[in-house]
Amino acid sequence: MKFYGFFREGSQVNQVICALLINLPVLAYGASIGWMSPMTLLLQSDHSPKGLPLTDAEVSFMASAPYLVCIVFDLVMAYIGDRVGRKFALLFLSMALATSWIILLCSFETWALIFARALVGVTMAGCFVTCPIYTKEISDDTIRGALGCLVVLFQTTGNLFLYIIGDLLSYRTILWICLSLPTIHMIVFVFMPDSPSYLVKKGRTEEATKALAWLRCRSVTDMKVQEEIELIMKEQNKDKTTSSFFLKSIFTDQILLKAFQIALVVTLAREVCGAIPVLNFAGEIFTLASKDGGLVLSPNQQAMLLGAVQVIGSILASSVVERSGRKPLLFLTSLVSGLSMCLLGSWFLLRDYDIQAPSWLPLLTLCICIFCDASGLQPISIVLTGEIFSYKYRGIVMGVTMAMASVSDFLQLLFFKPLAKAVGIHVSFFFFGFVCLLTAVYVILVIPETKARCLEDIYKDLKKNKTNEGKEATEVKEITRF
Structure with a gap:
């Protein structure tokens, strides 16, 4: 039996690792949505870290801002993913979420609180547009469903994680923990490959073959890797015959x-x-x-x-x-x-x-x-x-x-x-x-x-x-x- 790196040939371990890292921003997003539940109670209490309790109107704007921003960025994230790659889109949404937590750490001004929550809408869009597509495009047919379901598992885990620490830790400690999640993702994900489908689309076939070989734990000359690259090319060649207008x-x-x-x-x-x-x-x-x-x-x-x-x-x-x-x-x-x-x-x-x-x-x-x-x-x-x-x-x-x-x-x-x-x-x-x-x-x-x-x-x-x-x-x- 042949071995590729540390794993046997044909192992799906690299796909699982990549899928977990793809969905790490979803965990961070889930935490950002869960943050509103315990922190609203704190920010509207007499012990508010702002000094004065937030009004119902301020909390309402904070809660609804991500959904309004998400409406626009659902399409923006789809465009970014198609034009500059799934990998860049993923790093971009982690950057937006990190910026959100930095603003919350730096200011208690009403505009800052609402703007910080609005940036969560960028991540919300990317998590449900970019992450499922990216996961699908790096996965074998036999496990793409299980890996595709990670997006909801990570979101709900992020929610629960924040509910728990929101009951135990201080306001600023929670913000620092939340900031660490997108920061770690941006550092680690640099080493992950872009989607083979995107690389083929851009004519970077050699790079796509290397990425697919790593994901499938096979050599670049393996027939199965070559066949899958040809299948991707065949699918995209069919698309060329259709109208460019969606x-x-x-x-x-x-x-x-x-x-x-x-x-x-x-x-x-x-x-x-x-x-x-x-x-x-x-x-x-x-x-x-x-x-x-x-x-x-x-x-x-x-x-x-x-x-x-x-x-x-x-x-x-x-x-x-x-x-x-x-x-x-x-x-x-x-x-x-x-x-x-x-x-x-x-x-x-x-x-x-x-x-x-x-x-x-x-x-x-x-x-x-x-x-x-x-x-x-x-x-x-x-x-x-x-x-x-x-x-x-x-x-x-x-x-x-x-x-x-x-x-x-x-x-x-x-x-x-x-x-x-x-x-x-x-x-x-x-x-x-x-x-x-x-x-x-x-x-x-x-x-x-x-x-x-x-x-x-x-x-x-x-x-x-x-x-x-x-x-x-x-x-x-x-x-x-x-």
């Missing part, structure tokens, strides 16, 4: 249009499954659940519980996605999440009519929703979007869908409470449940299985589905004629 290519090619529809549906379904408003409404639900003297948790303990549920869910996704496939996991989590949202809506409806219902039910359904989001809806939608497009479209599609997701998140955070008061909170949760159940049906009828399959095979499935839809439409027309 929207024209999407809307004139029926298969690309179908793939784009799938990417958009699973992305929006992930955002409108109820997880985001549920997380923001968690405090009140926990309060209601503990009215009868049951479980009583502080706000930060609530955050820790939800963070732990998210981490467990994302670990499950990473461990089973290559065995179960994308389609079954996405269907199951959509179905269970939909049922849990409907159950939560029913609980609120019964409460409105003064009908006694178990106080532990909201806590259970909330945890189920968060678990399903982390174990299926989030990671599988991201992995799937990266797998159903070639290099030419992968970045811009991820950017467009994530921009739509950012708009959706911002609108939900803005209008959820006013609408819930106007029509009743139960209506909101029934709506989220209905969206999840529709998603489960859509998964069964439309979405192809992409596990360990090449793009050509996936598109054959989409073509069959399109042909079947055309036949059904023709049959309907024939029937209506008579």
Whole structure:
């Protein structure tokens, strides 16, 4: 048996190392999102390190600023990744996050606090546009799903990590720890290779071969490395025959249009499954659940519980996605999440009519929703979007869908409470449940299985589905004629 470096030939260890480092900024981003929970309580208290407690308006601007910036930078990060490389884009987003923590360390001025949080939006965009694409392009087909799920695992771990240290350490100590994460990443990631697909696109075939050989733990002359380089070149040569204008290519090619529809549906379904408003409404639900003297948790303990549920869910996704496939996991989590949202809506409806219902039910359904989001809806939608497009479209599609997701998140955070008061909170949760159940049906009828399959095979499935839809439409027309 031959050995490459310290590992046996064909080992996947280098891919795992590279994927872990690619997703290190996601861990840092997760910590930056988690930072708002314990630090808001501190900054609005009488013991605020600023000297004066922050107002609700200041905290609201700090919380919403990243989502507004993310809408624009979803597309900017896609452009940077395609033009100057996935590696540079990744270093850029770590630099933005490091700058954010430096500003927080240097100033308590309101503009500085809001600007620092706005920079988190740059990292947010890069984490869900650049990182999944980069991970997909360095991974074997046999492990790309498991490595692709790391983005959610690292985000949820970052959240939980900050919830815990936010309860234990001082304000400035936490900032220094958070600053160390993107700083370490920028230093270490310099030694990692860029995406072989990007290098081939730029005509740097020799460099791409060396990068791929290192990732696959093989020599540059190995036939399998050469075959994979040829496959990348073949895929990109096909893209040259299509229009250089993204929207024209999407809307004139029926298969690309179908793939784009799938990417958009699973992305929006992930955002409108109820997880985001549920997380923001968690405090009140926990309060209601503990009215009868049951479980009583502080706000930060609530955050820790939800963070732990998210981490467990994302670990499950990473461990089973290559065995179960994308389609079954996405269907199951959509179905269970939909049922849990409907159950939560029913609980609120019964409460409105003064009908006694178990106080532990909201806590259970909330945890189920968060678990399903982390174990299926989030990671599988991201992995799937990266797998159903070639290099030419992968970045811009991820950017467009994530921009739509950012708009959706911002609108939900803005209008959820006013609408819930106007029509009743139960209506909101029934709506989220209905969206999840529709998603489960859509998964069964439309979405192809992409596990360990090449793009050509996936598109054959989409073509069959399109042909079947055309036949059904023709049959309907024939029937209506008579």
